Amino acid sequence: NSVVNETLKTALAETLVSYYAFAGEIVTNPTGEPEILCNNRGVDLVEAGADVDLKDLNLYDPDESIAKLVPIKKHGIIAIQVTQLKCGSIVVGCTFDHRVADAYSMNMFLVSWAEIARSDVPISCVPSFRRSLLNPRRPLIIDSSLDNMYMPVTSLPPLEETTHPDNILASRIYYIKADALEELQTLASCSKMKVQRTKLESFSALLWKLVAKHAAKDPFPSKNSKLGIVVDGRKRLMEQKHNTYFGNVLSIPFGGQRINDLINKPLSWVTTEVHKFLESSVTKVHFLNLIDWVETHRPTPAVSRIYSTGSNDGPAFVVSSGRSFPVTQVDFGWGSPVFGSYHFPWGGSAGYVMPMPSSVDDGDWMVYLHLTKGQLKFIEEEASHVFKPIDNDYLKI
Numbered sequence: 001n002s003v004v005n006e007t008l009k010t011a012l013a014e015t016l017v018s019y020y021a022f023a024g025e026i027v028t029n030p031t032g033e034p035e036i037l038c039n040n041r042g043v044d045l046v047e048a049g050a051d052v053d054l055k056d057l058n059l060y061d062p063d064e065s066i067a068k069l070v071p072i073k074k075h076g077i078i079a080i081q082v083t084q085l086k087c088g089s090i091v092v093g094c095t096f097d098h099r100v101a102d103a104y105s106m107n108m109f110l111v112s113w114a115e116i117a118r119s120d121v122p123i124s125c126v127p128s129f130r131r132s133l134l135n136p137r138r139p140l141i142i143d144s145s146l147d148n149m150y151m152p153v154t155s156l157p158p159l160e161e162t163t164h165p166d167n168i169l170a171s172r173i174y175y176i177k178a179d180a181l182e183e184l185q186t187l188a189s190c191s192k193m194k195v196q197r198t199k200l201e202s203f204s205a206l207l208w209k210l211v212a213k214h215a216a217k218d219p220f221p222s223k224n225s226k227l228g229i230v231v232d233g234r235k236r237l238m239e240q241k242h243n244t245y246f247g248n249v250l251s252i253p254f255g256g257q258r259i260n261d262l263i264n265k266p267l268s269w270v271t272t273e274v275h276k277f278l279e280s281s282v283t284k285v286h287f288l289n290l291i292d293w294v295e296t297h298r299p300t301p302a303v304s305r306i307y308s309t310g311s312n313d314g315p316a317f318v319v320s321s322g323r324s325f326p327v328t329q330v331d332f333g334w335g336s337p338v339f340g341s342y343h344f345p346w347g348g349s350a351g352y353v354m355p356m357p358s359s360v361d362d363g364d365w366m367v368y369l370h371l372t373k374g375q376l377k378f379i380e381e382e383a384s385h386v387f388k389p390i391d392n393d394y395l396k397i
Contacts, residue, residue, distance in 0.1 A: 004090055005047050008082055008332060011117035016043065019109050019127055021100060021246060022078045031299040034099055036077070046071050046081040054089040054338075055397045060389040062171045062343045062368070069093045070343060077101075090334075102248045103322055103342065103354075104232055110330045117332040127246035133238055134249070136295040143289035149253065150293065153301045156308055159349055166374030171345050174387040175394055176203075176355075178363030184386065188271040197271045201278070203355060203365075204229060204319045205271040206386070207379075211351075211371070212262035214378040215314045222314030225262060228254030228306040228350075229278055230320045233287040251290055252304040252318060253281035259314055307350050317351030317371060320344075325356040327366075338395050341368055351375070360395060 016023045024038040050069070057065040070093035071081040078096040085091065096106060105127070112123040162168060181199050188202035189195055197205075208227045215221055233249040255277035262270055280286060294302060306316050320342075327340035342354050351371040358364035367387070369376060379387055388394070 001084060001088075001090075004084070004332075004334070005082055007117055008092070008113075009045060011113055011332070012043065012045065012080070014116050015109065015113040015123075018112065018123065019246070021129065022096070022109065023076075025076050026097060026099065033299045036100060041076055044071070044074070044076055044079045046079070048081055048083040050083050050085050050091075052085055053087040054085050055087070055392050057085075059339060059341075059395070060173055060391065062173055062341070063345060066093070066341070066343050067345070071095050073097070092332075098248070100248075101246065102232070102250050103320065104234065104249075104324060105246045107324055107326055108244060108246065111326050114330045114332050125244050128244050129246055131247070133245060134247075134291055136292045137288060140292045140295060141289065142292065142296065146289060146293040149251075149305060150290075150302045151305050151308060152297060153303045156303060159347075166377075167372050169345070169349075169351070169370060170373050170376060171343065171368065171370045172376050173341055173390045174367045174369065175358060175360075175390055176365045176367060176386055176388070178361065180386050181363070181365060188267045190268045190272065197268075197275060200229070200319070200323070200355070201271050201274045202267075205267055205274050206383070207317070207319070207353065208257075208274070209262055209267065209270055210379050210382055211315050211317060211375055212257075212259045213382065214375050215259055216263055217378075221259065223258060224256050225259050225314045226254050226256045226306050226316035226350075227274065228252045228304060228316070228318040229274070230318060231278070231281050232321050232324075233290075236282060236284045237287045249287070250321075251281055251287065252306060253277050254304065254306040254316075254318075256313075307348055309349065315351065315372075315375070316349075317353055320352065320354040322354040322356040322368070323365075327357060327359045338397060339390075341366055343368065345370055366390065 020038055021036050023040050023042055024036050025041055026034050027037045029035045059065055069083050069091045071079040073079040073095040077100050078094060081093045083091040108125040108127055112125055115123050184206060185199050185202045188205055189197045204227060212225050231251045233251060234243050234245055238245060255273055257273060306318060322342055328336045330337055337359055340359055344352055346352060354368040356366045358366050
């Protein structure tokens with residue numbers, strides 16, 4: 001549909017005026033660090049067609065379906081593919097460089113692009129590029145405890161190759177009903193102390209228990225497991241008016257526990273342990289300390305230690321911050337999307353999980369899991385009452 005494509009391209013060009021960093025490219029500065037060159041090179045946009053109906057896409061297995069509808073970024077910072085399906089449906093796929101933007105920034109961009117396509121201007125989110133908001137303090141304040149959370153990327157051990165089919169990472173997408181989340185939250189909260197944990201803490205704790213149970217089935221089980229949760233620092237670090245900061249303002253606190261404890265202790269105990277390692281990292285001081293820590297290690301990039309495994313380390317995974325994904329707001333003028341998801345099949349050995357709001361029912365979650373095939377099979381068997389494979393009936397396709 002040429003009208004649809006022209007609408008999207010015209011709106012994209014206008015959106016890039018505000019989100020000009022996406023129209024540039026990454027270059028290396030004299031010290032070896034990546035920088036954004038705002039040279040207005042533009043964005044590569046592919047127009048495509050697929051001889052398939054939306055109802056025939058296996059969205060439950062995004063490696064099979066979604067991967068073909070998302071462009072491979074060859075140049076620039078973001079690449080976009082607009083695919084028209086046989087039934088007339090439109091799929092908009094974007095691939096972007098995470099060094100430039102986090103999911104929060106990408107969400108703002110998608111909403112602004114949709115608003116401009118609908119002529120709903122001025123846009124509701126004007127991105128802020130005030131890099132001074134992340135300036136280190138002078139003098140630097142060194143918090144040595146961050147050495148336990150982060151490490152220079154040069155210290156990462158090499159990835160171990162795996163050939164066992166059950167240990168190969170794969171992606172799946174599920175939905176979780178709102179009542180299942182509420183029940184999970186109730187089970188995970190400590191009734192004796194009258195403490196209510198968040199849905200994210202409760203969900204993460206359940207998944208941690210499941211991953212630990214699966215690990216214990218190994219003939220030579222590992223002793224420990226690690227869970228990390230991505231924390232967005234905008235609300236902690238910046239005034240409300242700067243919550244539209246474009247870039248990366250993330251930290252990945254994590255905890256490690258004995259697999260036996262994760263299995264045998266109640267869900268409320270595991271959730272409390274999740275809360276404990278999060279508690280110290282959801283503060284302004286944590287992010288100020290992290291900025292100073294990064295400054296002392298420049299120009300060497302840093303990485304969370306959850307990605308580094310020792311001899312006693314078992315499975316590790318990270319739960320990311322996709323709950324602000326505004327899927328229902330990404331309406332380009334022809335109705336609210338029936339489906340939206342992030343797809344992040346990264347090359348590491350740790351798993352990756354992203355809960356997002358459902359496009360169907362308020363309160364439901366869509367959950368993207370990138371775990372081993374063995375873990376995914378076990379989760380479906382053990383927690384089928386929580387994790388429901390995404391299907392056409394649920395999406396009303």
